[in-house]
Each structure stands twice: as C-alpha cells, then as structure tokens.
Amino acid sequence: MNERLRTVLATPLDEELCRLVEQLEPRVELIRDHSLLPPMRYPADHAGDPSFRRTPTQQSLFEKLLDSADALYGIPGEEAEALHRTVIANPRLRWVQTMAAGGGAMVRAAGLPAHCLNQVVFTTSAGVHGAPLAEFAVFGLLLGAKGLPRLQHDQRRHEWADRWFMGQLRSQSILILGLGGIGAQVARRLSAFGCHVIGTSRRPIEPPQGVDEVVHPDDLPSIIARVHGLVVALPGTDATQGMIGAELLARVRPGLTIVNVGRGTVIDEAALTAALRDGRVGYAALDVTAVEPLPNNSPLWDLPNVLISPHTATADTREDRAIAELFAANATRLLDGLPMRNQVDTVEFY
Structure with missing residues (x-):
C-alpha cells in the first residue's frame, strides 16, 4: 500500500532515531519540531526536563501539530490530561504509541x-523492558x-558472625504473577538457576x-x-488492585521474598509492611510503589528488609532505539492491515 502515516513526535527522541523510524518504514512521515519538546536529561527520559515550558505561541503550534496527526509517537508530556485533549480534538487520529510497558494505565487515566x-488503537512498549526487569527480579x-x-x-x-546457611535459589520454588513479556523473561532466567517456577495465567496455556x-x-x-519467592509482573488494573493483601500474606511461607516489577497497586502496602515487620516476608525489593x-x-x-528502587529498573541506554524499532514494525502492520503488537485492552486497560 502507498498510504502515508502522518505521525507527530509527542515525546523527546533523538533525531538519529527519528530518521531510523523513517528508514525502517518509509511510509511513516514523522513530523517533529524538537524546539517544542522538553530536552531529555538522560536516555529514555520520555517526559523530558520538568523545568521546560512552552510559550503560549509554542503551545498553540504544538497542539496544532498533534491535532493534524494520524498517529502519535508518545503521549504529550506523559500526561493523561494532554492525551484526553488530543484524542478529543483530533477525529483523524488512528493510533497512539505509549512509551511505557504499562501504558494502559495512562489511557485509563485519560477518561x-x-x-x-x-x-484509536493504543499500543504499549511491552517487551522492550523485559530483560532489565527480569534481571532486577533475579537480583531481588x-x-x-x-x-x-x-x-x-x-x-x-x-x-564476624558464625557461619550460617544462606538460601540457594536452585532449591527454591518461585511464583511469578503474570506470564507476559516480563514474567516470561524472569522464568527463563530462574530456570537457569534451577528454580522450580510457577506462573499464573487467567487462561489455560501451555x-x-x-x-x-x-x-x-x-x-x-x-x-x-x-513458594520461597514471589515476583509480581502484573499491570495495574481493577482486577489486580490489592491482589497481594493481608489475607494472602497470612498464608505465606515465613521468610518469603517479594519482588515487584509490575505495578505498585498490586500490593497492599500496609499489609506488606506488617508482614515485613513480623517476618512473614523476609525481604522485599520494590521497583514500583502504589x-x-x-x-x-x-x-x-526505613525497614531494614526492604530495597526501594525508584521505578528505575527498566532504565537502559538501548530503550529508545528498541521502542523506535517496535514503533516502525507496528506502523508496517497498521499500514498493511495486520494485527498490531501490544494493543491496549480498553476494557481492562492493560
């Protein structure tokens, strides 16, 4: 097909990667004005420098570009309100690529x-972050x-204490909540350690x-x-809200290790705190919080058996390139009438 896809860059991206998208899928016309986007402070800084402000004239120009798009590369400002305004204002908009693996949460918040x-089809960057998050899960x-x-x-x-027996992953059973792109990569790494791996799925699968x-x-x-360890790799939805709560934590094997690389809302943090204090949970490594x-x-x-990581386990210098490649591949699918990868379920919003 010779159809062109007018795509507006709504999030900061290096010019080199803008050109890469156009090379990978020449039917994409990637419209960008880098002066209208906040500078990145580091790779994959999709929101950009928070001190950046557009003048009223610049804001008008930026919104005019957004409202002319068939597709958006990113969510303007990574803000639900801006996404709402843009989708309502642009009846020709067909597709929005979110930067987050859990981009469905932003779509839901846009109301x-x-x-x-x-x-509009909304797609996420699911799969791009699987490897770094899997490493963090094993680390925790x-x-x-x-x-x-x-x-x-x-x-x-x-x-210099007396010798004591440390736990060995090779003799542990690990439960992974969610066998999507992240959970599947966690499972492969744990299998190499010799763990007995249990995964959850709402549908019967091999x-x-x-x-x-x-x-x-x-x-x-x-x-x-x-189980000796629990890895949370679930999105934040109504169905997963507070799934790990007081009732479930009352049943755990004492000393359980919990790692959360999904969404913080899956865990009831008051219940987790109580379990950490009385030893039911021996250790928690949290890359996300509610x-x-x-x-x-x-x-x-302040709990000594907690590691707080400020939602940074996904950070990878190669992330921007991987998302650009994913976007180009999905653009090809859209233009050729094929199913797109990582579509957001707009009922459950994951």
Whole structure:
C-alpha cells in the first residue's frame, strides 16, 4: 500500500532515531519540531526536563501539530490530561504509541469516551523492558535468599558472625504473577538457576519456557505457602488492585521474598509492611510503589528488609532505539492491515 502515516513526535527522541523510524518504514512521515519538546536529561527520559515550558505561541503550534496527526509517537508530556485533549480534538487520529510497558494505565487515566476508545488503537512498549526487569527480579530474589539485611547488620556492627546457611535459589520454588513479556523473561532466567517456577495465567496455556507449573490466580491462597519467592509482573488494573493483601500474606511461607516489577497497586502496602515487620516476608525489593514517588512518611523507606528502587529498573541506554524499532514494525502492520503488537485492552486497560 502507498498510504502515508502522518505521525507527530509527542515525546523527546533523538533525531538519529527519528530518521531510523523513517528508514525502517518509509511510509511513516514523522513530523517533529524538537524546539517544542522538553530536552531529555538522560536516555529514555520520555517526559523530558520538568523545568521546560512552552510559550503560549509554542503551545498553540504544538497542539496544532498533534491535532493534524494520524498517529502519535508518545503521549504529550506523559500526561493523561494532554492525551484526553488530543484524542478529543483530533477525529483523524488512528493510533497512539505509549512509551511505557504499562501504558494502559495512562489511557485509563485519560477518561476517554467509548467512541474515542473505539476510534484509536493504543499500543504499549511491552517487551522492550523485559530483560532489565527480569534481571532486577533475579537480583531481588538473590538478595532475599542470601540474607542481605543480616549481612548488612553484622557489617555495620563490625561483627564476624558464625557461619550460617544462606538460601540457594536452585532449591527454591518461585511464583511469578503474570506470564507476559516480563514474567516470561524472569522464568527463563530462574530456570537457569534451577528454580522450580510457577506462573499464573487467567487462561489455560501451555507452560512457557522455564515454567514448571501454570496456575490460575484464584488458586493463589492454596499455593502461596509452597513458594520461597514471589515476583509480581502484573499491570495495574481493577482486577489486580490489592491482589497481594493481608489475607494472602497470612498464608505465606515465613521468610518469603517479594519482588515487584509490575505495578505498585498490586500490593497492599500496609499489609506488606506488617508482614515485613513480623517476618512473614523476609525481604522485599520494590521497583514500583502504589504512589510514586514513594511518600516520605512511608514506613517502607526505613525497614531494614526492604530495597526501594525508584521505578528505575527498566532504565537502559538501548530503550529508545528498541521502542523506535517496535514503533516502525507496528506502523508496517497498521499500514498493511495486520494485527498490531501490544494493543491496549480498553476494557481492562492493560
């Protein structure tokens, strides 16, 4: 097909990668004015410098560009309000590529009417972040298994303690909540350690590579006591809100390690705090929290058996290029009438 896809750059992107998109799919006309976008402070800084401000004239020009697009590369300002305005104002808009793997949460927050959700395809960058998040998951499980809080305590006190038995991942059962792009990569890495890997899926599926068992999320209360580690790789939806709560944490194997690389809302943080204090959870490595940034008065900051990572485990200098390549491949699919990858479910918003 000779159809052109007028795409407006709505998020900062290096000019080299803009040209890469056009090279990979020549039917994409990537409209950009870098002076209207905030400068990036580091690679994959999709929101850009927060001190950046457009003049009224620049804002008018930027919105005029957005409202002329068939597709958007990114969400303007990474803001739900801006996404709402843009979709409502532009009846020709067909597609929005979000930068986040969990871009469905932003689409939900935009509060778009049904006719807009039917008009526009929203896609995410799912899969781009799988490798770095899988590494963080293994990192967190190792910290828990090796007793990092105890080691740090003794080191601070200059105590050479008697030898003690550290946990060994190869003898552990690990439960992965969510077997999407992230969960599947976690499973493959844990399989290499010799772990017994259990994954959850709402639909009957064959166990992916590295997964020994697949269970339904409704079965969590009956299996949680079997596992030594829990990796959360779920999106934030109404169905996953508070899934890891007081009732489930009451059933865990004492000393459980929890790693969250999904969304912070999946875990009830008050219940998690109580479980960390009484030893039901021995260690938690959290790259995400329910409210971000984590409020200064959260007890999670000060618990010795918690690692707080400020939603940075996905950061990778290659991220921008990977998303650009994904966008170009999806543009080809759209223009050729093929199903697009990573479409947001506009009912569950994941």
